[in-house]
Amino acid sequence: MSHELLVNWQIDVQAYGELQYDVALSQHTTLAVGGNARFYFKPKSIEALQQSLPIIPQDMELFVLGRGSNLLISDNGFDGLILDLGCLQSLAMNQATLRTEAGCRMSKIAQKAASMGYAGLEFMATVPGDLGGGVAMNAGAFGQQVSDTLQHIDIIDRDGNLSILPREQLAMHYRHTVLSHDSIVVSASFLLQEDDANDIRMRMRDMRQQRSQSQPLALPNCGSVFKNPDNDYAARLIEAVGLKGEQRGQAQISEVHANFIVNHGGATANDVLALIRCAQSRVQQQFQIYLEPEVRMLGSMDKENIS
Ligand SMILES: Cc1cc2nc3c(=O)[nH]c(=O)nc-3n(C[C@H](O)[C@H](O)[C@H](O)COP(=O)(O)OP(=O)(O)OC[C@H]3O[C@@H](n4cnc5c(N)ncnc54)[C@H](O)[C@@H]3O)c2cc1C
The missing domain is CATH 3.30.43.10 (Uridine Diphospho-n-acetylenolpyruvylglucosamine Reductase, domain 2)
Structure with a gap:
């Protein structure tokens, strides 16, 4: 150019x-x-x-x-x-239909639905992402996930064309959505269930409490590093191979939750990737199970530095 x-x-x-x-x-x-x-x-x-x-x-x-x-x-x-897309913040409800733009925090969406007396998005109170990332990842927790209540999304392609995709075309399953590589999610609509606002708030409070007791939220992290394999838990497997607390540079497999990697300050992407590869190889060796990363990676990593 x-x-x-x-x-x-x-x-x-x-x-x-x-x-x-x-x-x-x-x-x-x-x-x-x-x-x-x-x-x-x-x-x-x-x-x-x-x-x-x-x-x-x-x-x-x-x-x-x-x-x-x-x-x-x-x-x-x-x-x-x-x-x-942080500027795309619109969030509105019309009876059971909630419509929101991609830059809206999921915690804000959960609060809105609860305050209007609609259930189905309580888990969002505990997931620190935005709506666009939530759809792309089919985020979920506590037995709920985005795809349970999602009706459709609006996407924009690389040329700026807007189109609507119903959930059925997204082949969503556990932490997975089929979106073509140039699809930008700009908004989404959900269909929720009427419920008592106080009951919903109580459920959200309980979820938050469980989170703060079981996850290392005081240190920078990216949530669960690996998807849970069928009928098992990545955290259990990583702990079983003795890697809880394992450290590379300033990155550490959390002592609180073995499927989290925490940054003690100044960790590099290579430190984190070294821990990811180490957990994958040890779990593969001992259990013949492949740990699929849930965390998405961007950019080229310096593989020569990985031990
Ligand atoms: C403490 C902690 C707890 C967590 N707990 C959970 C949990 O319980 N359940 C869970 O599912 N996740 C959890 N996560 C992971 C994370 O919050 C979710 O995956 C979330 O959905 C990511 O949203 P984001 O906005 O941060 O996306 P990003 O991390 O910014 O992006 C993730 C992916 O989505 C794509 N993407 C983002 N926005 C758009 C868009 N508008 N259009 C198209 N693609 C887009 C990105 O390109 C990238 O590939 C947790 C993370 C942390 C740090």
């Missing part, structure tokens, strides 16, 4: 949102790990996103970032454009 073209799109796109350069992604992930993004763009609205996408060069790699609560980003950063 010529220098002139490179500069022109950057000027044009600023009419639709905030464009930043060389942004530290460690400040945008709950694990507090990751190098810099070359470009970081926050569109003002869904319409602004639609208008800006055709301006961004087609060969620029895009990555949609939510709250960064399920991400391990390379120490080398990302040589493309991070799309931050």
